[in-house]
Structures are given as C-alpha cells and as structure tokens.
Amino acid sequence: MLLTLSTTSAPATDLGYLLHKSPHRPQSVELSFGTAHVFYPEATAERCTAALWVEVDPVALVRSRQPSAGSSQTLEQYVNDRPYAASSFLSVALARCFGAALSGRSRERPELAQRPLPLQARISVLPCRGGEGLLRRLFEPLGYTVTAKRHPLDATVPEWGDSRYFTVTLEADKPLGALLSHLYVLMPVLDNDKHYWVEEAEIDKLLRHGGQWLAEHPEREVIARRYLRNQSSLAREALSRLMEGEAPTEPTESVPLRDAVAEPPPRIVSLDEQRRDAVLAVLMEHGATSVVDVGCGEGKLLRELLKERGFTRITGMDVSIRSLEIASERLRLERLPELQRQRIQLLHGSLLYRDARLSGYDAATVVEVVEHLDPPRLAAFERALFEWARPGLVVLTTPNAEYNVRFTGGLTEEGFRHDDHRFEWTRAQFESWARTQAERFGYRVRVAPVGTVDEEVGAPTQMAVFTR
Template identity: 50%
Template sequence: MLITITLEPDSGHDLDATVLSHLLRKHPGKAQSFQLPVGTAHVFYPAYGPRRCTAALLLEVDPVGLVRSKRFRGEAGVLDHYINDRPYAASSLLSVALGKVMRSAMSGQSESQPELATAPLPLKLAVPVISTRADADGDLVRRLFEPLGWHIESSPIELDENYPQWGASHYRSLELTGNVPLHLALRQLYVLMPVLDDAKHYWVGDDEAAKLVRQGEGWLSDHPERELIAHRYLAHQRDLVEVARGLGTSGTSEVSEAVTEATDQNNPAVPLRIMRAEAVLGALHETNSHSVVDVGCGPGALLRRLQKDGFFTRIVGTDVSGRALERAAADLHLAERSDADRERLQLLHSSAVYRDERLRGFDAIVLMEVIEHLDPERLPALVDSIFGYSQPRTVLVTTPNAEFNDLYPRLASGTMRHDDHRFEWNRDEFRRWAENVAMEHGYAVDYRSIGNEHEQLGPATQMAIFRKVAA
C-alpha cells in the first residue's frame, strides 16, 4: 500500500518545495522504517528538490498474519481468507499507518515552519490502489473529495488487463491536486480511505467518535456528505455517531438510545452509554462486589472499564455470540496479556437463559441492556438461570424507560429505540417485574435513575439493584 505526497509550487513562486520534509518531520536523506501493529511502514523521498519534493509512505503487511491474529477482527468477511486485498489496496490499515507515522504533521504545528504548517500549499496526493468496494454508483470519490477543494483524477482498475471483457474491479487509482493545508490534507485522507472501503480492520469502540471529531476539525462539519462519512467511519454504529455529534460534529439526523443531553451545559454531551456504565460501576463498588459477571457483554464496553479498575479481582464476560466475544478479546488485547491478567478476566460462550455452573459463586451479575433483547416468554428462563441457579449476592439490571422515548423528536410514536428490542417497559412495568423476581428468589430491590431525568417522564434508563437477603 502506498501514498505519495508531493509539494510542487507553480513556476515563479518562491516557495522551496523541500519545506515538505520539515512539515512532515521526516529526514529526506535516509529511508526510515516504523514497526506498527498493522505492519512495517517505510518513509522515503522519491524526489527531493526546491521545485518538486515527494514523500512516500509504503506499508508492508503480512496477509497470513492478519488472518491469524485475533487483533484484526473488525472487517466482517474481509480477513476470513489468507488471500485477501489488504496488503495491496489502501484501506483502514493504511489510515492507521498514516496516523502513526505522520502524527506530528497532522497536528498542524511546526517549530521550524509555523506559518506554513497551517497555510494552503500546492499539494498532490496519490494513492495508486484504493478500495472503493462500497461505491455503488461510482460517484463517491467525487462526492467525498470535491467539496474539500480537490481536483480529482481517478480511474477504475480492470480486473485483468488481459481480459477487458471482465470489466472493472472495485479498486481505483486516486490522485488529488489542490491548494490545501498539509495537516488537513492528511487528516482528510486518514478519515476518507476507510469511508471509501466502508470497513475497518479493528473493532470500533467509544474512542473512535472522539477521534473522528479531532481528525474532522476544520473540514468535516460543513461537508455535504458528513452523515455518510460519520456512519461509515464509525462502522454504522448509530450510538457512536450520536456521540460524535454531541462532541461537535453534525454526524446524523437519526436518534439513538445512546446519547442524552449534557447535565452541565459547559461540558460536552455525555453519551447515555457512558452514564450507564459509570452507574453500574458505582453500584458494584457500593455493593462491595469484587467478582463480577457481565452477562451479554457484547464487544466488551463494560469489561474495558472493569479491567482498568483494580477493585475488581475476578471478571467474566459472557455472550451467546461468538463473534462478539472475538471482538471483545481483540479490544481487550487478551492475547497479549499475562497469564495473571487472563486469569483475572475471562470470556465465556454462554446464554443468559440457560443455567451455567461456571457463573456460580460470584459477588455480582450484571445484565446491562440485556432483558429487552429477549422475547417476553423467555424472561422466566433468564430469571431462573440468574436468580434461581447462579444466585449472586447482587444482580444489576438496566433497561430503557419507554416513557422517555417521547423526548426523542425523531423517534416515531410507539416505536422502540433499537430494532432488536423485543419490548421496552415503563417504570411501573419494570418495578412490577423486579418486585416479583425479588420476592420469589429472596432478594431486596431498589431503583436508580440513569441519565437526565424528566419531571414527568422519568430517566432515560432505569436500573434495579437486587441484593440477596440472608436466610
């Protein structure tokens, strides 16, 4: 995978093109190599002179290593086979290399050339092969780069030049020419390469929304395709798109359950998913729960927070989806951790509605946004497996408050916050269920509000804390 960055001033312009090496902070006199999680990146200068200077970033990756490594599990289907396009076509792998190697240049700061670091420069960016498999109408390259002031030259690459009747592949060559500040040019390419490919090689978590805001500063907020860019960059996770919107980008018009207004207008909007996780952590501390099972852990959002907190001595995440557990393992970097760390945090394939002997003897079991994904007739089985069989000292259950849905202006009346929700309870319905469970299985229960609370409609999320009553 290759990117070239060329600075070529117009004839008669007194700008010295070799300033590019100062702005990139990469010495032109030698080839430099960088060992990265995605492979080995090389930076060198094919051309270096006062009238034309070109820097190249070449990324070498091991296709077999990509498939075997548990780290790379974000792209559904792309890395399932040893023969794949990732070593050859620009994608999120090259974006990561660009962000790591050119981080200083992307900041827009330079000690030696502070004025030129943010000034428009006559640049040419070339990517010989870029994946555009998600460009259904063949017009996406223009729609993404033209509004940013680039002149575009892009040609489809034939599947096989010896068999022109086979037609074009979903790869293109791309050359961008324009007067654009270097730091913006690099950040635009960083974001838009995986957008064209509509895939990422790593699991997209909470921090990606903040990353999009940082890299999109100065160009994304006014982009006519900002909604598409946000959705694709954040792997179509609507909650993360809403987080990005709350942090400063107008990423989408869709409503998500995962964001709520800031409690303090002087602070950025805090997504509901963060408030929910923090409320659960607080309740676990309050109940002195050192050993915890996160049932229905998904890709590990809560597990990451538990892992960072030394208060928790034994952590288990379970999920019925093997794919979700793979993503959690990659995001938690379990393969690279010590034996002690892997003993402290384990992932188990398990269903919430079946008794599992491995989940007995823990201080607490957490069901965070789990019950609403079950058909109502399956809830008794969940109650039996968690409260009747595993019987932890504490059970935490969070679920949406259906009454709060009226405050989402774009959520149609009577609909639920997520397509996979089988039901959403109001506060009375949730309390009736919780009281019956507590009475039947020997628990006391109290309730907490999560998120901003409306005077009449209550909180966005409701939580029940079940405590086992001593016999």
C-alpha cells in the same frame, strides 16, 4: 441494487445530457467493490428513465481485505444484504457514474442543470433502520412526495412480519443535482452504516453535498450522526461547521479571552458511560469481589472492572463469539501481565440456560441486555439468573420507554431505541417486573434512575438492584 431516475420534461431524453450518459449506449464502470452499469429502460421525447444497477461481490470484498491480528471471518461477512439493498455502496456508485450531475454541472445543457424538472427516483430496495416514519422525516421536508412499499421478511411465512426494507419512490420538481445530493447523503443515513472507515475527511463530503440544504433540515442532527457512523465528535464538528455564522439562540455576555481559555469546557459524559459508572458504584458499595457480566458484549464494563483491584474474579459471558473476540482484543488479554490475566475470563454461553459456570459469584451485572430477549424467553432468563446462578447481588439496567419521546430521531418504527430490541418497559412496567422477581426468588429490590431525570418522563435508563 437498483436506482432509476425518470423525467417527463420535454424533450425527456435531455436527461442523457444532464447525466453525461448516452441513452443509446449502456456503460459500465469498475468499482473497488464491484461493477456499476448505467442503461436506459425507456428513452422517448415524452419520458426518459436512466437506471443505475450496482453489482457487489461480497465474497471478493471480504477476501480482498487484509485480516488484522487476531481477527476471524464470520458468517455475516459472506451472508448479508449488501448486494441487494441501497447503502453507501450505491452512494459511491452514484458519485462515480453521475459525478458532474451530482455537482450540478452540464457541458451541453448548463441552463437545464439549474432548472427544476419533474423528476422521479425509485430505489428498488432501501433499508430503513428507523422505519417509514424516519424515511418520511428525511425526505418530505425537502419537498418530495414519498411512496413507500414495505416488504415482508418472507412472503411465504406471514407470521414473521415485515422487514426493514422498502421500495421507495420520490417525486418532486427539482434540479437534478439537488435530487442526487439528497440521495447521496440520505441513503447511508437510512442504512445507518458505511462500508468504509469514517474519518474527518467524511465531514467535508457531508458539507460538500449537503451544505445547501442540511442546515435548514429539521433532522440535521440525526443526518450528521448517522452519516458519520455515529461518531459523536465528528458529528459535533460537522454541525458546528455547518451552522457557523448562525446567530446564537440566546444572548451571551462577552468574556475576556484570558478567562475563557483558563477554564476548559466541561466534558460531555455519554449515557453509556453514565450507566457503567452507576453499575460500578453499586458493585463497590456492596463490596463485591467476584462479578460475572452476563451479556458482556464487547467488554466495556469488563474494562472498567479490571481497573479496580478490589475485583479479584471477573467473568464476561456472551452468546456472540464475535463479540467475545472483540472484547478479548480490546482488553488485550493476551498481553496482560500474568496476575492481571488470572483475574478475568471470557465465556461463551447463553443466559437462557442453566450454567454451572455462573454459580458462586458475589454479583451479576446485566447491562442493557434483557430488552433484546423475546418476551416468551424471559421466564427462562429469570430462572437461569435468579434461581440457578443465584448471586448475592444482581444489577440490571434497561431503557425507560417513556423517555423515548425526548429523542429527536433514530428510533425504530416501533418506537424502540435499537433494531434488535424486542420490547422496552415503562417505569411502572419495569418496577412491577422487578418486584415480582424479587418476591418470587427471595431477593429485595430497589429501582433507581440513571441519567438526567426529566420531570415528566423520568431518566433515559432505569436500574434495578437485587440483594438477598
């Protein structure tokens, strides 16, 4: 991965003083995940460019980790974009190599460190999970001119379309420390991932490097959530600390301290939890005792089913072996009492093929799965579920595309909620599809909202209940 920083502020070679790295001597820094190199492709009085080149060895990185009990190696650990695409690895390298500049300090040129300079930053490969729109929403409010060139998945196969990777150039007149702080925080935000465990100490990093500008940023909620690896509790704490001292938007009445403490704040129920609750309520309403969760993922719904003694036969099926391994660990299948263990099983399989193991269940659940299928494969899914498995009850949920306008960020460039979504239906499209399947395969169907219903765009999730 490669980051270059350029300036035309005469004498441009003062950039070396600001970065504490001489233009005349390449330097290397050993990191826990590889090596960072700093060198200058050009260094004249008119223009100077510093390059930060980071070599990541993903194989050594995986092998250096101590495997946890029950874990297994997956191909993704060895075949990934980490050596090539900007991410938290590059942020860590930036802080290690340019730490003084990142904090806005310079021993030799202290006044220059605080002065706005004509700067250009170029990131050779930057993943933008959210598309060019999110990239611009993050950097343009900070005063940058953004140039983004999107790369195809494979230049030799045009029909595969574009990738999520961009070559990005940012230009602005800013103090160097400000530019580096923006890059440090926002590169992992665009990647929407981190290579290390995120805990409360990460809030301090976010506030230390973003405290001067994040509070006024229109996408601060998205930045906090993604920087903290989508851990809602940490994001809420970070935003609370960030906005501390800000005047309330609405007047509030003073409440006696004793009364305020007596009643705890209401617990926030996530949409994911609301979906599971809605599906579980339907299963119990119809008296189902045997349930197969098709596309069970990491077993969140299975865990809720196990809590209810009325479900005597529970099966989770998924195409991902790794997801099934995680489900097994989270459900603690190997440590369940024997009677509990006999109630549940995990199956590896695809919902696109006829599978005799899926027959004979009272109910099948398909929670946030169908939108991950390529549209041409929907017909195979429909027959496998409604014609061949043919349970008496099918409960299926999927996003309501109309509700996406209520999200302030985190959508893909296509406007979807997840990078792997192949489509998302409007309410009318979903109801039409559901009624077509019911008529075709001999079911009755009702469609219901899940989550808070907006008067204009409906609920965030839509659920179809098929019975026969």
